Amino acid sequence: MFTWLSCKRYSQRSSRKLDGQLSLVELPGYWFHHVICYTCRRMTRHFGFIDSVSQCLGDCMEEELSAPGGDTLSPEKSRQIQAMLEKQNSTE
């Protein structure tokens, strides 16, 4: 037994399905809508695409954080931190 899903409700469930959070009770309504709605099937592919790209993006961001020539601490803040570290060292 299931209730008819709107495209909006389907898109919410589609997102939760990607996170493995769709219950057995919710699945029949989800699949019924999936079969009959061409636009929502396309949206599901878009979500899948975004998740794939996002996983690669995590690695790219790590590279970006380590790359030379990126944003840096301001000289003023660097001096403050260095002074603080030296002060800590001297008090030990």
Add this chain to the structure above:
Amino acid sequence: MSDTAKKDMSEEEAAEFDPARWLELYGDYLYRYAFLHLRNRESAEDVVQDAFLSAHKAWDRFERKSTVKTWLVSILRNKIVDYVRKNRKVQTVSYDGVGQDSAVDESFNAMGVWNEFLGEWEGNPEVLIEQQAFLERIKTCVKGLPDTLRQPFVMRLVDELSTEEICENLGITPNNFWVILYRSRMRLRKCLDKNWFHPAK
């Protein structure tokens, strides 16, 4: 750390274990990491300073189970979470609250049916991400997410934290988190569609 242990290290390793050189070695990396999460220069610099201070105090307890860099990042992450908690606007939405996001809402009519035509996206994600132009575009889309969406999304992406860890860190429920992911996907879908796949639409 004992003198014998220090002698066994290479110069590079020795530098890693010298707190006086942390700023030079990791300062900019930590700053970029903090800025990625907070998107504010002053806040990012302050949390980096707090992290260095805490790390220095805790240095005697460092057990070398990870690299110094990883250890510093974990301390910084805690500082970021503290900052986010202190400055976070109340963000408790139920799953039914999804419709309150106008950027999501405008995609559907009153009956919940799509308001827009969804075109096909051509290309393999793993190939596209290798293209600098596409990479820049998606990074812009992620940076354009509101703070309340971007922070959990980045924690998932960059920090690879579990749902439980993210919820605990941000003080949100799993249901909130699913809503956040849904809104993030919808906004990113729209942003990529408009700015990459179908710019003329």
